[in-house]
Amino acid sequence: MPSPMSRRSLIKLGGGLLTAGTLAACGSGSSSGSGTVTYWAAFTGSDVERYFKKNFIDRFNKSTKSVQVRMDVKQLQTLGKLTDTAVAAGRGPDVVYSDGPSSALSFAKSSNTVPLDSYAKKYGWQDKFLPWAWEASKVDGKLYSVPVGYGSVVLYYSPAVFKKNGWAVPKSLAEFEDICTAAKAKGMIPVGAGNSGYTAQSEWYLTAFLNAAAGPQALYEALTGKRPWDDKVFVDAITLYKQQIDKGWWGGAPDRYFTNTDTDMFTGLAQGKVAMYITGTWSFASADSFFTGDQKWEWAPLPSLSDTVKPGVFPLAIGTALSVNARAKNPAGAAEFIDSMIADPQDMLDYLAATGTNPAPLKFDQSAYPPSTDDRVARLYQTIQQSTNLGYASWCFMPPKSDTYLYTEFDKVITGSMKPAEFCKGLQKTFADELAAGSVPSPFEPTS
Amino acid sequence: MRGAQLKAWLFMAPLVAVNLLVIAGPGLMSVYYSFTDWDGLNSPGLVGFANYTALFGDADFLRALLHNLLWTAFFLVVPMSLGLLGAFLLTRIKRFQLVFRVLYFVPYVIATVVSATIWRQILSPTSGIGPALSDLGIPWLKDVNFLGDGDIALGTVAFVNNWQWWGFLVVIFLASMQSIEPSLYEAARMDGANTWREFWHITLPAIRPTFMFLSLMTVIWSFLVFDYIYILTQGGPAGSTDVLSTVMYRMAFEQQQAGYASAIGVILALISAATVGGYLYLRRRLKWEM
Numbered sequence: 001m002p003s004p005m006s007r008r009s010l011i012k013l014g015g016g017l018l019t020a021g022t023l024a025a026c027g028s029g030s031s032s033g034s035g036t037v038t039y040w041a042a043f044t045g046s047d048v049e050r051y052f053k054k055n056f057i058d059r060f061n062k063s064t065k066s067v068q069v070r071m072d073v074k075q076l077q078t079l080g081k082l083t084d085t086a087v088a089a090g091r092g093p094d095v096v097y098s099d100g101p102s103s104a105l106s107f108a109k110s111s112n113t114v115p116l117d118s119y120a121k122k123y124g125w126q127d128k129f130l131p132w133a134w135e136a137s138k139v140d141g142k143l144y145s146v147p148v149g150y151g152s153v154v155l156y157y158s159p160a161v162f163k164k165n166g167w168a169v170p171k172s173l174a175e176f177e178d179i180c181t182a183a184k185a186k187g188m189i190p191v192g193a194g195n196s197g198y199t200a201q202s203e204w205y206l207t208a209f210l211n212a213a214a215g216p217q218a219l220y221e222a223l224t225g226k227r228p229w230d231d232k233v234f235v236d237a238i239t240l241y242k243q244q245i246d247k248g249w250w251g252g253a254p255d256r257y258f259t260n261t262d263t264d265m266f267t268g269l270a271q272g273k274v275a276m277y278i279t280g281t282w283s284f285a286s287a288d289s290f291f292t293g294d295q296k297w298e299w300a301p302l303p304s305l306s307d308t309v310k311p312g313v314f315p316l317a318i319g320t321a322l323s324v325n326a327r328a329k330n331p332a333g334a335a336e337f338i339d340s341m342i343a344d345p346q347d348m349l350d351y352l353a354a355t356g357t358n359p360a361p362l363k364f365d366q367s368a369y370p371p372s373t374d375d376r377v378a379r380l381y382q383t384i385q386q387s388t389n390l391g392y393a394s395w396c397f398m399p400p401k402s403d404t405y406l407y408t409e410f411d412k413v414i415t416g417s418m419k420p421a422e423f424c425k426g427l428q429k430t431f432a433d434e435l436a437a438g439s440v441p442s443p444f445e446p447t448s
Numbered sequence: 449m450r451g452a453q454l455k456a457w458l459f460m461a462p463l464v465a466v467n468l469l470v471i472a473g474p475g476l477m478s479v480y481y482s483f484t485d486w487d488g489l490n491s492p493g494l495v496g497f498a499n500y501t502a503l504f505g506d507a508d509f510l511r512a513l514l515h516n517l518l519w520t521a522f523f524l525v526v527p528m529s530l531g532l533l534g535a536f537l538l539t540r541i542k543r544f545q546l547v548f549r550v551l552y553f554v555p556y557v558i559a560t561v562v563s564a565t566i567w568r569q570i571l572s573p574t575s576g577i578g579p580a581l582s583d584l585g586i587p588w589l590k591d592v593n594f595l596g597d598g599d600i601a602l603g604t605v606a607f608v609n610n611w612q613w614w615g616f617l618v619v620i621f622l623a624s625m626q627s628i629e630p631s632l633y634e635a636a637r638m639d640g641a642n643t644w645r646e647f648w649h650i651t652l653p654a655i656r657p658t659f660m661f662l663s664l665m666t667v668i669w670s671f672l673v674f675d676y677i678y679i680l681t682q683g684g685p686a687g688s689t690d691v692l693s694t695v696m697y698r699m700a701f702e703q704q705q706a707g708y709a710s711a712i713g714v715i716l717a718l719i720s721a722a723t724v725g726g727y728l729y730l731r732r733r734l735k736w737e738m
Binding site for chain 1: 488489490572573574593595596597598681682684685686687688698701702703704705
């Protein structure tokens with residue numbers, strides 16, 4: 001039974017949202033004095049936080065006397081919800097964090113953040129960003145957020161395990177299936193998967209599968225409303241995914257999917273119990289901690305899971321975007337701080353080299369990566385910049401309700417209580433409403 | 449007399465003010481939002497009873513409501529029975545009674561997040577009790593995925609929650625039983641009553657006010673249950689452990705349907721109010737002693 005304390009907590013929840021008011025009262029808010037800019041941030045570790053504070057916050061504060069940034073560090077898991085709630089209550093920090101264009105669009109649509117076009121012109125931002133990221137950050141033709149962290153979804157594997165089993169990195173559906181069959185026969189989990197503790201993990205795998213099986217062109221057409229989500233190409237992709245889950249290829253077994261964690265899968269990958277793991281490049285920063293001694297992890301682009309999709313697609317994702325709060329007393333100062341983070345691409349590459357943190361989607365000089373950068377990390381960003389096979393991550397390009405639908409309802413497909421066609425039909429219904437409301441971020445046109 | 453009443457009200461005023469601020473204000477706001485399409489960010493628009501009519505056609509909501517009812521039935525039977533039995537047995541022993549009371553009560557004082565996390569490890573299909581027993585040659589639980597199998601996940605979470613809860617009931621029931629006049633038991637024994645008759649005809653009627661109060665709170669808390677479910681399964685797999693509060697949380701904070709979530713909140717509040725109303729009716733109108 002819940003304790004009296006949890007009852008109170010629930011009354012807060014049921015009270016709708018009373019949390020909004022509570023947080024608004026407690027939050028540091030945008031009521032900063034003249035010259036002060038507030039910023040909420042979260043980091044994967046204390047060393048990353050120290051690096052960021054020293055090289056971005058302290059350096060900015062020393063370089064300018066008119067604007068001083070005050071950073072409040074929050075928990076990584078709760079920063080998004082804290083920000084959403086505080087901003088919804090008309091408060092929140094001056095520099096507003098969002099976990100991608102989709103969230104940033106919600107703030108913009110509700111007039112909680114301001115257009116940044118004048119600052120973009122002043123600081124010349126458009127020339128610095130990769131075109132796809134620039135387009136995705138616009139709402140109704142105006143720039144509302146600045147992407148400061150991006151990555152992709154790739155296939156992680158252990159070269160030692162692959163070598164021991166005589167496997168080569170899969171590029172086609174047939175090669176992928178061969179490895180899955182062989183790994184399963186050896187008692188391994190062919191592809192790591194699970195959503196215990198973080199239900200949204202399902203969208204990592206769905207993003208990979210939809211890009212590799214339906215392909216970027218179909219996704220682009222769906223994201224722009226030209227192809228419905230219950231089109232055969234998506235139903236076939238989800239059906240194939242479900243079949244592979246039923247075979248125990250993803251996560252070991254359908255029921256195990258619900259108790260596996262990201263940590264379990266990386267641990268299994270290092271121990272040779274998991275053959276492959278498909279997840280985001282944000283794990284570059286932590287993957288080494290699972291591999292001890294001479295063991296190494298490696299990544300490869302996603303295989304093609306359909307005859308019509310080219311292998312090696314990179315679903316792109318902006319994981320962190322910054323906006324300026326509509327209630328900021330010093331919006332110019334907030335924009336100046338945002339500019340300081342991206343003004344010199346070398347700063348981002350140094351940050352990447354020192355901490356492994358995903359960098360802003362800037363046009364980096366291929367030779368500018370510091371020598372200390374992990375080869376695997378540098379190779380990813382160099383490859384993406386040259387690739388023409390770019391796809392779409394759901395948490396970046398899907399509107400909020402459709403994105404949530406994707407990972408909450410997919411559980412029902414796994415348990416068999418919903419058919420793939422029903423799942424796609426429900427997705428289309430949710431997406432159509434959001435498309436009509438103008439809540440879909442602008443996707444870039446496929447280049448391949 | 450008036451001065452004394454004024455003083456009493458002055459002492460109560462801060463608490464009343466806090467409750468108005470923390471419960472009444474947001475509660476009324478919730479009622480208002482339940483009639484809107486509020487997404488948590490944009491201005492809400494009135495939609496009448498649309499959220500309420502949608503609720504009763506929403507399979508996820510109805511299943512969560514059913515889970516709350518099952519949860520209530522479980523907690524009215526299992527921990528209450530265990531609590532009564534444990535307390536009654538403890539009244540029969542003198543040595544080590546304090547030790548048992550402490551042992552029973554310890555789970556209740558462990559933070560929920562801590563005990564739930566420990567239980568998640570214990571129930572893990574890869575590193576928990578199943579594989580451990582299998583290594584010892586007992587394979588019965590090897591392939592049981594307590595939290596991943598939708599058929600048993602709700603029962604598993606209820607078991608874990610009960611583990612923390614029933615010891616608390618033992619202590620409360622024991623305190624109530626210890627206030628019963630010993631001469632009643634002595635007279636019953638002289639009349640030839642056995643232990644069961646002592647329990648049924650003396651203990652149970654004597655502690656009825658405590659029993660009824662805990663039953664009432666059990667019903668209310670069963671509809672507000674959130675913490676163990678959210679930590680252990682987050683309502684999954686595929687809604688098989690969803691209760692109204694987890695659906696409400698998901699609607700409000702993940703699906704940007706704060707108006708819809710508010711309607712669920714209002715339903716929850718109405719259920720609690722009906723429970724309390726029933727309790728008051730039994731006590732005041734039917735003069736039940738409780």
